[in-house]
Amino acid sequence: MPPPHADVADLFAADGPLARVIEGFATRPEQVSMAQAVASALAMRRHSLIEAGTGVGKTFAYLVPALFAHRRVIVSTGTRTLQDQLFHRDLPVIARAMGLPVRVAMLKGRSNYLCLQRLELAEREVATNTRSRNAMRLLNTIRRWSHTTKSGDIGELAEQNEQEPIWQAVTSTRENCLGGECPVFQRCHVVAARREAQAADVIV
Ligand code: SF4
Numbered sequence: 001m002p003p004p005h006a007d008v009a010d011l012f013a014a015d016g017p018l019a020r021v022i023e024g025f026a027t028r029p030e031q032v033s034m035a036q037a038v039a040s041a042l043a044m045r046r047h048s049l050i051e052a053g054t055g056v057g058k059t060f061a062y063l064v065p066a067l068f069a070h071r072r073v074i075v076s077t078g079t080r081t082l083q084d085q086l087f088h089r090d091l092p093v094i095a096r097a098m099g100l101p102v103r104v105a106m107l108k109g110r111s112n113y114l115c116l117q118r119l120e121l122a123e124r125e126v127a128t129n130t131r132s133r134n135a136m137r138l139l140n141t142i143r144r145w146s147h148t149t150k151s152g153d154i155g156e157l158a159e160q161n162e163q164e165p166i167w168q169a170v171t172s173t174r175e176n177c178l179g180g181e182c183p184v185f186q187r188c189h190v191v192a193a194r195r196e197a198q199a200a201d202v203i204v
Pocket of ligand 1: 115116117118172176177178179180182183184185188189190191
Protein backbone atom coordinates (compact mmCIF):
# COMPACT_ATOMS: atom_id res chain seq x y z
CA MET A 1 0.00 0.00 0.00
CA PRO A 2 1.45 3.44 -0.88
CA PRO A 3 2.10 5.67 2.12
CA PRO A 4 -0.62 8.32 2.63
CA HIS A 5 1.85 11.13 1.94
CA ALA A 6 3.07 9.73 -1.40
CA ASP A 7 2.63 12.12 -4.29
CA VAL A 8 -0.08 10.95 -6.67
CA ALA A 9 2.51 11.14 -9.48
CA ASP A 10 4.40 8.26 -7.84
CA LEU A 11 1.40 6.03 -8.49
CA PHE A 12 1.71 6.68 -12.23
CA ALA A 13 5.50 6.22 -12.35
CA ALA A 14 7.05 3.66 -14.73
CA ASP A 15 7.97 1.53 -11.71
CA GLY A 16 4.88 2.48 -9.70
CA PRO A 17 1.97 0.33 -8.50
CA LEU A 18 -0.18 0.85 -11.62
CA ALA A 19 2.68 -0.20 -13.92
CA ARG A 20 3.14 -3.35 -11.87
CA VAL A 21 -0.40 -4.64 -12.48
CA ILE A 22 -1.40 -3.12 -15.84
CA GLU A 23 0.24 -4.68 -18.83
CA GLY A 24 1.67 -2.10 -21.21
CA PHE A 25 1.20 0.75 -18.76
CA ALA A 26 3.13 3.88 -19.75
CA THR A 27 3.49 7.13 -17.84
CA ARG A 28 1.72 9.97 -19.61
CA PRO A 29 2.67 13.50 -18.40
CA GLU A 30 -0.82 14.90 -19.20
CA GLN A 31 -2.44 12.11 -17.19
CA VAL A 32 -0.16 12.81 -14.23
CA SER A 33 -0.94 16.55 -14.41
CA MET A 34 -4.65 15.87 -14.43
CA ALA A 35 -4.35 13.40 -11.53
CA GLN A 36 -2.39 15.99 -9.53
CA ALA A 37 -5.05 18.63 -10.25
CA VAL A 38 -7.81 16.26 -9.09
CA ALA A 39 -5.85 15.23 -5.99
CA SER A 40 -5.22 18.86 -5.12
CA ALA A 41 -8.90 19.79 -5.57
CA LEU A 42 -9.93 16.89 -3.33
CA ALA A 43 -7.36 17.78 -0.67
CA MET A 44 -8.31 21.47 -0.70
CA ARG A 45 -12.03 20.71 -1.03
CA ARG A 46 -12.16 23.00 -4.05
CA HIS A 47 -13.86 22.83 -7.43
CA SER A 48 -11.74 22.06 -10.45
CA LEU A 49 -12.91 22.17 -14.05
CA ILE A 50 -10.68 20.05 -16.28
CA GLU A 51 -10.81 19.55 -20.03
CA ALA A 52 -8.63 16.77 -21.41
CA GLY A 53 -8.41 15.35 -24.90
CA THR A 54 -8.63 11.80 -26.14
CA GLY A 55 -5.79 9.54 -25.08
CA VAL A 56 -4.94 11.38 -21.87
CA GLY A 57 -6.27 8.57 -19.74
CA LYS A 58 -8.88 10.67 -17.96
CA THR A 59 -10.61 7.78 -16.22
CA PHE A 60 -7.55 6.76 -14.21
CA ALA A 61 -6.56 10.40 -13.76
CA TYR A 62 -9.65 11.01 -11.64
CA LEU A 63 -10.20 7.53 -10.18
CA VAL A 64 -6.70 7.10 -8.76
CA PRO A 65 -6.80 10.33 -6.71
CA ALA A 66 -10.39 9.46 -5.69
CA LEU A 67 -9.24 6.16 -4.18
CA PHE A 68 -6.15 7.80 -2.75
CA ALA A 69 -8.13 10.61 -1.10
CA HIS A 70 -8.74 8.66 2.13
CA ARG A 71 -12.16 10.20 2.36
CA ARG A 72 -15.61 9.53 0.93
CA VAL A 73 -15.81 10.38 -2.77
CA ILE A 74 -18.81 10.31 -5.11
CA VAL A 75 -18.06 9.76 -8.80
CA SER A 76 -20.98 10.85 -10.97
CA THR A 77 -21.00 9.57 -14.55
CA GLY A 78 -22.84 10.79 -17.64
CA THR A 79 -24.04 7.33 -18.66
CA ARG A 80 -24.93 4.04 -17.00
CA THR A 81 -22.51 2.28 -19.33
CA LEU A 82 -19.60 4.31 -17.97
CA GLN A 83 -20.88 3.79 -14.43
CA ASP A 84 -20.85 0.00 -14.95
CA GLN A 85 -17.39 0.16 -16.53
CA LEU A 86 -15.89 2.12 -13.64
CA PHE A 87 -17.42 -0.15 -11.02
CA HIS A 88 -16.83 -3.53 -12.63
CA ARG A 89 -13.59 -2.94 -14.52
CA ASP A 90 -11.50 0.14 -13.64
CA LEU A 91 -11.96 0.56 -9.89
CA PRO A 92 -11.09 -3.08 -9.03
CA VAL A 93 -7.87 -2.80 -11.08
CA ILE A 94 -6.82 0.43 -9.35
CA ALA A 95 -7.71 -0.85 -5.88
CA ARG A 96 -5.69 -3.99 -6.54
CA ALA A 97 -2.72 -2.01 -7.86
CA MET A 98 -2.68 0.27 -4.86
CA GLY A 99 -3.39 -2.49 -2.37
CA LEU A 100 -6.06 -0.36 -0.80
CA PRO A 101 -8.89 -1.95 1.18
CA VAL A 102 -11.35 0.55 -0.31
CA ARG A 103 -15.05 -0.12 -0.12
CA VAL A 104 -16.64 0.78 -3.43
CA ALA A 105 -20.39 0.83 -4.11
CA MET A 106 -22.47 1.50 -7.18
CA LEU A 107 -25.68 3.42 -6.69
CA LYS A 108 -28.20 4.00 -9.46
CA GLY A 109 -31.59 5.65 -9.51
CA ARG A 110 -34.39 3.52 -8.02
CA SER A 111 -35.87 2.79 -11.46
CA ASN A 112 -32.78 0.65 -12.17
CA TYR A 113 -33.59 -1.89 -9.47
CA LEU A 114 -36.09 -4.69 -9.48
CA CYS A 115 -38.92 -4.04 -7.01
CA LEU A 116 -39.82 -7.44 -5.55
CA GLN A 117 -43.16 -6.18 -4.29
CA ARG A 118 -44.23 -4.88 -7.70
CA LEU A 119 -42.95 -8.03 -9.40
CA GLU A 120 -45.42 -9.99 -7.34
CA LEU A 121 -48.23 -7.59 -8.24
CA ALA A 122 -47.31 -7.78 -11.93
CA GLU A 123 -47.42 -11.57 -11.83
CA ARG A 124 -50.84 -11.53 -10.20
CA GLU A 125 -52.08 -9.13 -12.85
CA VAL A 126 -50.73 -11.34 -15.63
CA ALA A 127 -52.63 -14.25 -14.16
CA THR A 128 -55.93 -12.37 -14.61
CA ASN A 129 -55.26 -10.21 -17.68
CA THR A 130 -53.91 -10.91 -21.10
CA ARG A 131 -50.58 -9.31 -21.78
CA SER A 132 -48.53 -9.58 -24.90
CA ARG A 133 -46.57 -12.79 -25.31
CA ASN A 134 -43.34 -10.83 -25.14
CA ALA A 135 -44.31 -9.26 -21.83
CA MET A 136 -45.20 -12.64 -20.35
CA ARG A 137 -41.97 -14.19 -21.55
CA LEU A 138 -40.00 -11.28 -20.13
CA LEU A 139 -41.84 -11.51 -16.82
CA ASN A 140 -40.85 -15.18 -16.56
CA THR A 141 -37.24 -14.28 -17.32
CA ILE A 142 -37.31 -11.56 -14.66
CA ARG A 143 -38.75 -13.97 -12.09
CA ARG A 144 -36.04 -16.56 -12.78
CA TRP A 145 -33.34 -13.88 -12.59
CA SER A 146 -34.81 -12.48 -9.35
CA HIS A 147 -33.83 -15.73 -7.62
CA THR A 148 -30.16 -15.35 -8.53
CA THR A 149 -29.39 -11.64 -8.66
CA LYS A 150 -27.64 -10.11 -5.69
CA SER A 151 -27.95 -6.46 -6.71
CA GLY A 152 -31.36 -6.47 -8.43
CA ASP A 153 -29.82 -4.11 -11.01
CA ILE A 154 -31.94 -4.60 -14.12
CA GLY A 155 -28.88 -3.75 -16.21
CA GLU A 156 -27.90 -7.38 -15.64
CA LEU A 157 -30.72 -8.22 -18.04
CA ALA A 158 -29.43 -5.71 -20.58
CA GLU A 159 -30.17 -7.96 -23.52
CA GLN A 160 -33.89 -7.67 -22.75
CA ASN A 161 -36.01 -5.02 -24.44
CA GLU A 162 -35.77 -1.89 -22.31
CA GLN A 163 -38.73 -0.34 -24.12
CA GLU A 164 -41.07 -3.09 -22.93
CA PRO A 165 -43.62 -1.47 -20.54
CA ILE A 166 -43.27 -4.43 -18.16
CA TRP A 167 -40.13 -2.77 -16.76
CA GLN A 168 -42.26 0.03 -15.34
CA ALA A 169 -44.45 -2.58 -13.70
CA VAL A 170 -41.54 -4.28 -11.89
CA THR A 171 -39.56 -1.21 -10.80
CA SER A 172 -40.63 1.41 -8.31
CA THR A 173 -41.04 5.16 -8.15
CA ARG A 174 -40.91 7.31 -5.04
CA GLU A 175 -44.71 7.58 -5.28
CA ASN A 176 -45.57 3.87 -5.43
CA CYS A 177 -42.84 2.53 -3.13
CA LEU A 178 -44.33 1.25 0.13
CA GLY A 179 -41.19 2.08 2.11
CA GLY A 180 -41.18 0.74 5.66
CA GLU A 181 -44.69 -0.68 5.14
CA CYS A 182 -43.46 -2.98 2.38
CA PRO A 183 -43.79 -6.70 3.20
CA VAL A 184 -40.44 -7.42 1.48
CA PHE A 185 -38.62 -4.36 2.82
CA GLN A 186 -35.86 -6.53 4.34
CA ARG A 187 -35.03 -7.94 0.90
CA CYS A 188 -35.49 -4.67 -1.04
CA HIS A 189 -32.73 -4.05 -3.60
CA VAL A 190 -33.10 -0.27 -3.47
CA VAL A 191 -32.70 -0.25 0.30
CA ALA A 192 -29.70 -2.62 0.08
CA ALA A 193 -27.97 -0.49 -2.58
CA ARG A 194 -28.42 2.65 -0.49
CA ARG A 195 -27.18 0.92 2.63
CA GLU A 196 -24.03 -0.25 0.81
CA ALA A 197 -23.45 3.25 -0.55
CA GLN A 198 -23.68 4.71 2.94
CA ALA A 199 -20.92 2.38 4.13
CA ALA A 200 -18.66 2.88 1.07
CA ASP A 201 -15.56 5.04 0.64
CA VAL A 202 -16.16 5.55 -3.08
CA ILE A 203 -19.63 5.66 -4.59
CA VAL A 204 -20.11 5.49 -8.34
S1 SF4 B 1 -39.52 -1.04 -0.34
FE1 SF4 B 1 -40.33 -0.07 -2.20
S2 SF4 B 1 -38.81 -0.51 -3.79
FE2 SF4 B 1 -38.42 -1.92 -2.07
S3 SF4 B 1 -39.50 -3.79 -2.61
FE3 SF4 B 1 -40.88 -2.54 -1.34
S4 SF4 B 1 -42.11 -1.32 -2.74
FE4 SF4 B 1 -40.35 -2.15 -3.88
